[in-house]
Amino acid sequence: MASTDGAAMGTTTLNMVLLAIYSAVLLSGTVGLSLMVHTLRSPMRSVTSIAVFNLIFTHFLFLLTVPFRIYYYATNNWGLGDGWCKVVSSMIHIHMYMSFLFYVVILVIRLLAFYGKSGQVEFSRVLHALLASVAIWLLLAVTTPCVVSFRYGNRDAEADGNRTDTQCFNFSSRIEKEEGATVFNYVISTVIVAVACVLAALQANVLLVLYRRYGRGCGAQQVFWAQLKSLCFALVMVVCLVPYHMFRLYYIKNLRLQDVNEVFLTLTTLSCLDMLTFLGRGSCSLCHRGQRM
Incomplete structure (x- = not known):
């Protein structure tokens, strides 16, 4: 009886923590999206601006599923079916990996432009930018339903014997049963940790170079504020993504x-909070056409 009460108390505490985090993410993310709607008005012809727009769209899609998570952790009951549970559960992973992809694109383009002394990489036409963006989401739209339906979170009678129809977001048994899933998780987590740390170090070095070049006058330089926003993206990766993947190497x-x-x-x-970085000086300078690097 004591162990049962302790487990119930632990579950309640966990649900309260998760409920608080998701509520904060939904509130701040919604505010950030609302403000960004009024900020993203300039034409998007560069790889960087395309990546920023897609990053914001990624946050938007994920935020649509957050109310369902809040509902579950508030009631401790899932009554929306196993199929929708898998969709909502998979979206947090899709959001994480897509955000990482667009962070890398933004940072790599910025770093290449800074170290290579070149201008922004631009598409020759708006159509090219739209095609590049649409191709990414079409690929995701085609592959995600297949993975979610046939591979992600499929029930196993033996491994999921203790799971009921009122529970959700509990699909860890497949990692244990499939060696391929274990190897994949090791590889992807290692790559994300390494790439995030390297890009953050390189971006910090950019700020150091600019400070040495301009001294106290660096705050008056547009390039400094642009690179500072890039450093914010790098720090978001390190703070939000790296801890999870470092722990996952042990959790597997x-x-x-x-x-x-x-x-x-x-x-x-919490990476959804990155939209608030656009609200500082030179809001959304990543998106302004013709900006000097």
């Missing part, structure tokens, strides 16, 4: 720590 062989893993996974959603 210790699936009993699923509750802890869920907390780290939830912290990745």
Whole structure:
């Protein structure tokens, strides 16, 4: 009886923590999206501006699913079916990986432009920019339903024997049963940690170079503020994504720590706050056409 009461109390505490995080993400993310609607008015012809727009769209799609997570952790009951559970559950991973992809694109283009002393990489026509963006989302739209339907979170009678129809977001058994899933998780987590740390270090070096070049007058330079926004993206990766993937390297062989893993996974959603970085000096300078690097 004591162990049962302790488990129930632990579940309640976990749900309260997750509920608080998701509520903060939904509120701040919605505010950020509303403000960005009025900011993104300039033509988008560069790779950087395309990546920024797609990053914001990624946050938007994920925020649509957050109310369902809040509902679940508030009621501790999932009554919307197993199929919708898998969709909502997969969206947090899609959001994380797509955000990482667009962070990398933004930072790499910025770093190449700075170190190479070249201007922004631009598409020759608006149509090219739209095609590049549409291609990414079409690929995701085609592959995601297949993966979610046939591979992600499929029930296993033996592994999921303790899971009921009122539970959701509990699909860790497939990692344990499939060696390929284990290897994939090791590889992807290692790559994300390494890439995030390297890009953050390079971006910090850019700010150091600019400070040495302009001294106290660096605050008057447009390039400084543009690179500072890029550093914010790099720090978002390090703060929001790296802790989860570092813990996941340990969690893969210790699936009993699923509750802890869920907390780290939830912290990745705080990357939605990156939209607030556009509200500082020179708002959304990433998106202004013809900006000097």
